[in-house]
Amino acid sequence: MRWIGLLFGLVVFTGVTGGAYLASARGWGLSGMLDKPISIRQQSVGRSRHGGPMFLYFGTRRHYGGGFRGGK
């Protein structure tokens, strides 16, 4: 019984610890890319006061907190 317990413990706990290491290094569960890239050329519609194109990504895109904000 002792050996069965040892084997069971080693398998389970090694799996848990190994899984934790993989997940930590690979960033499992982290927010990633947007479903579809957004071209800033389409988004940038303004003009600067100097006459050139004005960058207005957030000014034209309404988003609702769908990005990443997770901790470690």
Add this chain to the structure above:
Amino acid sequence: MARELRCPNCGGDHTLVNPGISMLVCDYCKTVVYWDEETALKTGQQSILPEGDTRLFMHATGKLMGRGYEVIGHLRYDHGRGTWDEWYLQLDDGGVAWLSEDGRQLSLERFMRPDPNLPPPEQLQVGLQLTMGDAHYSVREVGTAVCVGGQGQLPFTVLPGERYPYADLASMDGTRFATLEYDEGRAPRCFTGEVLGHDQLSVDDEPPPSTAGAHEGRHIKCPNCDAPLEVTGAREVQTQVCEYCGAQNDMTGPEARVMGVNPEGFDPGFVFEIGQAGTFRGQRYEVCGRMLYEDDEGYQAREYLLHNPNEGYLWLASESGHYLLNRPTQQAPAYDPFRMQPKQRVSVAGSTFQFYEWGTSRLVYVDGALPWQAKTGDTNHYADLIAPPRMFQVESDGQEVEYFIGEYMTPQEVYTAFGIEDRPPTVWSVHPAQPFRRGPVAKILMLVGGLFALANLGLLLWSMGQGGHELLEQTFMASSYLKECVSRPFTVGPEAVMSMRIDAPLNNSWLACDVALLDDKSQSVIAEADAEISYYQGVEGGESWSEGSRSSTTYFKAPPSGTYRLILKASAGSGEAGMARGEPLTIRVAQGAVLSRFFLVAFIITLLVPLFEIVRQVLFEKRRWAPVTEDDDDDGSSWDDDSY
């Protein structure tokens, strides 16, 4: 030169073994013959000594601690609850020795010069501590001894029927003994002794057959019901309970005498039968007596007296289905256990025990044959000390204190010892001396789980320092980030985890920013993030306070390798609805960080088994102590009675 002496009563010739002899019991007519300093012979009554359960016997020879001996004299005393024997030995080298035999315990005794400061007999009480010579003793027994009779030749005169107060003492570790004997009008005689192992005394021959039990072979009838008493042979029996009427018969005299009777129609609930044999400590024991006790609160305890002809007695105590195998010991606790509080620690012969409880128990039922006098209604005070799986028990009836050391046995172990194949009833309660047992699988899982928990804790701490390598650090002024701005380009590598940290020297202000990750090559935003920081501080009621943080870190999955920029737009404010103060905002982007959260989860998972086992043990200990720590009736106060 050996001196010859003729018995004045029958003319029988005797050769005195040594010049110190001043009394003999005639070998032929059993008359006590003694003489004084003027060598005038006197005769006393006959001394007919009943046979007893002793290892030694008259004229026995053998080796005492390597020295040859012959038993030349024998005295037996009765202390009211039993007898003990004193053996006078002539040694081969011309010396003499006294051996005391009580039950199966032998002790070698030496005369000690009496201490004039010893208390008078009326001041002696059980538990009193005395220092004699270089040893510290406690009084274990007080009483009045009666000389039952003697045999052979003795160096002083003791006539049958003589009575004298005495006290038996033992050192705290139980290795040394002392006896105080108070002769009328004289200073007490003091003997000190040491326990003698049975291997230190050899006897050349087997005792003659007549030294078997006093009543063996005699036809004795129960005085209560006239039924024949089945007298057990080969051991001393002082109480024989009639199996027909339950009369508790005193067997110390020539005839049986009724001391008490078991309650009629009462079922004592014993599990094992008289005569049932079992194997304990590798030896075969037989149940020779059974007792049912009830304490102050009505709790019942059953005791089985087990006997082995060579090993003596063991007590198998049963309470609520639990078992404790007890044997007597001479070792005493360092403090009076009747004055202790639950869980208080005390040393007994080098081991530490914890006081559990004390109380009074009453004998409710008894059967079988016992080597002491017992009757229903007998009470004694007890105190229990525990060091699972051991229990140290103190029992006192006021005249004598006895100590027992017991070891917990599971019901299954007891059933196996008796060869019973049935499974014992399941016991759910916790016995005071019951050890907390952990199965082999639980033990190994606890060990492995604990090791892995430590490993995960180490990984958790290690991961907290793994922030990765920095890709970008850039500070933006409010004039930029309050509108919208773009960072310098940075190159993202293959590592999976990226982090973005924002810092601003906020003071009673806040800042919220939206960030987008811009692929420099395709000029497309492929990820977005937002972060908020706020920091407030002040003084209130003379105490300073602060809340919030001036930095925040966000983790996200790294995009494919390439060059990227951040698009940043923030809003800020101060106070409750104040304007932005324009603190500079620093952004740091790093790659290759190791997340900590999974190691925390793994730490918790691997810790579950050890934690479960620890909680189980704590709950077990709580149940062990519950009867004495949660009992309102037991306030832990000690008895008013000074003696125990």
